[in-house]
Amino acid sequence: MATDELIRSFREALESLDRLRADEVFSQVLASRTPIEAVEQVVVPALEQIGTAWQDGSVALSQVYMSGRFCEELVERVLPPSDPDRKHQPRSAIVVLNDYHRLGERIVYSVMRASGFELFDYGRMEVDELVERALADRLRVLLISALILPSALKVKEVCARLKASGAGIKVAVGGAPFLFDDQLWREVGADAMGHSAADAVGIVRGWMEAMR
Numbered sequence: 001m002a003t004d005e006l007i008r009s010f011r012e013a014l015e016s017l018d019r020l021r022a023d024e025v026f027s028q029v030l031a032s033r034t035p036i037e038a039v040e041q042v043v044v045p046a047l048e049q050i051g052t053a054w055q056d057g058s059v060a061l062s063q064v065y066m067s068g069r070f071c072e073e074l075v076e077r078v079l080p081p082s083d084p085d086r087k088h089q090p091r092s093a094i095v096v097l098n099d100y101h102r103l104g105e106r107i108v109y110s111v112m113r114a115s116g117f118e119l120f121d122y123g124r125m126e127v128d129e130l131v132e133r134a135l136a137d138r139l140r141v142l143l144i145s146a147l148i149l150p151s152a153l154k155v156k157e158v159c160a161r162l163k164a165s166g167a168g169i170k171v172a173v174g175g176a177p178f179l180f181d182d183q184l185w186r187e188v189g190a191d192a193m194g195h196s197a198a199d200a201v202g203i204v205r206g207w208m209e210a211m212r
């Protein structure tokens with residue numbers, strides 16, 4: 001089945017809250033893709049379409065919520081285990097700033113770990129707690145996931161305070177508001193923006209080279 005058709009079937013199963021059908025379609029997706037490809041090529045676009053449908057009023061928030069929950073379970077089940085040959089540099093962490101969308105952060109975290117990076121998982125934090133913790137942990141790299149615009153705008157304060165501390169922490173951001181507006185990451189003072197979990201790995205690898 002073509003990717004577009006798989007996305008459509010998966011999305012339909014999610015919207016009708018048909019967990020078995022969603023599982024079935026996802027197994028079909030996995031038959032010809034790695035777990036990460038399956039997530040990036042089918043799960044993420046299906047959820048994005050559901051988000052857009054919610055915005056134009058054709059699906060209810062409960063459908064969005066249940067779709068998110070189903071996908072969290074699926075993703076948790078298939079993401080690869082950590083690579084034992086971990087790269088310990090630079091000290092890194094990932095966080096969801098201020099909002100309750102955690103799926104993207106979990107995917108980026110798993111993919112980073114599966115690619116050999118060790119990083120703190122801060123979960124969900126507010127600005128003050130995040131800045132304090134990042135400095136206390138002597139981070140060199142901070143990955144921030146923000147899915148609603150108010151959270152994305154708060155990245156500005158985080159970046160300003162980290163820069164003012166002189167700790168030299170690099171900040172990469174990702175999530176819907178940064179996908180909707182491709183200049184937003186610069187406006188909030190981040191050092192990089194990624195469209196996907198694979199981008200996160202590429203960004204940190206690039207910085208590692210530069211920090212050597």
Ligand code: B12
Binds near residue numbers: 196
């Ligand atoms: C599922 C979902 C929910 C679920 C979340 C469940 C959960 N446990 O996560 C629930 C129902 C709870 C929810 C609630 C709300 N939501 Co919502 N939600 C979504 C939806 C449909 C999908 C998000 C998702 O999980 N995507 C799948 C993941 C894997 O993708 P991702 O997060 O984008 O991550 C990928 C990349 O962006 C990237 N990435 C992510 N982070 C990072 C970080 C770095 C450093 C890098 C490099 C890459 C990277 O890699 C990931 C893997 O590919 C989006 C639609 C969309 N277009 O995103 C709306 C969306 C994010 N929600 C939105 C809104 C408005 C809300 C609510 C305010 C609705 C309401 N009125 O109550 C609440 C807010 C709750 C809160 N305070 O946080 C809006 C935000 C709009 C905006 N500009 O602010 C969106 C965009 C929908 C829309 N089109 O309007 N939501």
